[in-house]
Amino acid sequence: MSDPGENHLNLLLFTVGGVRFGCDSGQVAGIADFTGAAAEDLFWLHEELGFQAPVVAYRSPTIVSIRTEGERPYRVIIDTMEEIGAFSLRDIRLFPALLEPLALQKGLWGILPRGEKMVFLVDFQLLLKMRAKQIDDKWRKEIS
């Protein structure tokens, strides 16, 4: 694990549908195996990101519990986890201004180049905000 100093960020790297993603490990409260049981607070990441592919295969579906400020839970199913480590902020590239609004709409905020491949950085809090209303409605229904 790299030094998580001021110039570094701890990232959880994983893949979904063959695309590498990464997220701030601080946004993750825990990781658990996906048993197949559906729940109202459980979402597939490819649905959250709006993958255009009709079918996305998950080899090792894993549930990532996202830290939330309220009582609302938010869990996202990702695929194979690859690494948790500290990465230099200098290595992280933001989207061009032209694309940034569109990327942010999908919860993507930057890119981490790793060799010849790129890791798309996901902001689950941003996704949570976009899902907040839907999640709140479901959650309230369940509570009521």
Added chain:
Amino acid sequence: MKLTTKFILMNVIILTLAIAITTCFTFARINSEITRQAGITQESILKTFWALLSAKGSNFQVVNGNLLAGGYVVNNNFELPDKVKEMFGGTATIFMGDTRVSTNILKADGTRAIGTKLTGPAYDAVVTEGKPYRGEAMILDASYLTAYDPIKNSKGEVVGALYVGVEKGDFFSAYNSLQTSVILMTAAIAVIFSIVTALLVRKFLSPVIGQVSGITEKINAHADAIALTMDQQSGFATQLSSSVVQISSTMEEFSSTASQIALHSQGVVERADKTLEDSKNGAAEVENLTFKVNDISHNIQTNLGEIVELGRKSKEINKVMEIINNIANQTKLIAFNAALEAASAGEAGKRFGVVAVEIRRLADSVVESTAEIEGKITEILDSVNRLIMSSEKSFQLIQEGQEYASHTVLMLIESVDGVEETTNAARQISLSTQQQQIASSQVVLALKEIEQGVRFSTDSIHQTNSVTGELAELSEQLRAIIIALKLGGSGEGAIVAPAPRVY
């Protein structure tokens, strides 16, 4: 004229002739007897005449133109001829030389026939030859039985003759009367016989003729049928003879062929024996092969079980590996969570984070190792599966081979049985062919005898044909005769024209 009429007439004629012949014979005997009696009588008269003359004198001589018996002058002395006539009737004469000198024969004018001469054969016998003469003679237009004895002197010279004669009519009047009666009676008998015969013929012969006519027609028809049959038999016999000759030739060829077949059959028997032995050896070898294949099959089955067990154990290892993999994944999750906690702990969790990373790396390593192991196990399972499939295929092939081998054994056993049967059959064929050869030779001999018999039969048929032809001709003749009997005529082709026949 009807033949029956002719028959009646012939019968009458025959009867008449028979009666006539019998009568003639009888009359001839009577005539002969009368003639004999007349001769006896004449001899008695002549002896008496001699006795009377000898009583006058036994020395006969001619003296002075007179015939003397002793001293008794005979010339113109009619005592003795008259006495003879008085005693016996008839005529008596004493000749001197050939001249009548004493006689009781009277001329037409009533005078005695003195001086007339003795002529003819009586003269020749008595006067010339000095022998007695007996015979008939016409005296004064009457037939007489005459007897002349020569009168000889003491020297034996004929000096005269003594004659007695009886008129034939005296002896034969009754005979002539009887002859007339017999002729009349014969005629009457003939007439009666004719009538009776005609009646009998009409009553008895006509139906018989009718029956004979019918029988003749039948005989004629049968003769025709026999002729036709014999003609057919002749043709058949000719064909039969030709066929027998052909069959004989064929049977000789057949006998020759049978000899060759017998020879070849013996060769076939020997080859069949060899084949039988080879087949038995082959069956035993194939049976051994079947046992070996069974052993191989058993071994393969055992190996297959072992391989299946290996596959099963490999799968169990796989399950263990899955468990290990799950544990590693869980460990990895735990390591990730620990790393997350370490990251959130900041500097304090740095060392823990390092451990978590190491644990995660170990887990990754385990996962990689288990993946490699899984890969190897998968390869092993694939190999096992291929081996199982190959073994199953081999087992299946061996089973098929086993079935083929068993089938082959069965076939070979059947083949052995078949070859054995073939051997027996070939042996039987050989024996049968030899018997056939013998039988063929016998048949050839029999056919030759049949051919000879057919030839004899043909000759007999020809003879029978000839006889049938003669029978038909006789039948035709008989029919002609019957028709002639019915209708009259000669019966020789005038009424019946015989049907044409081919023999």
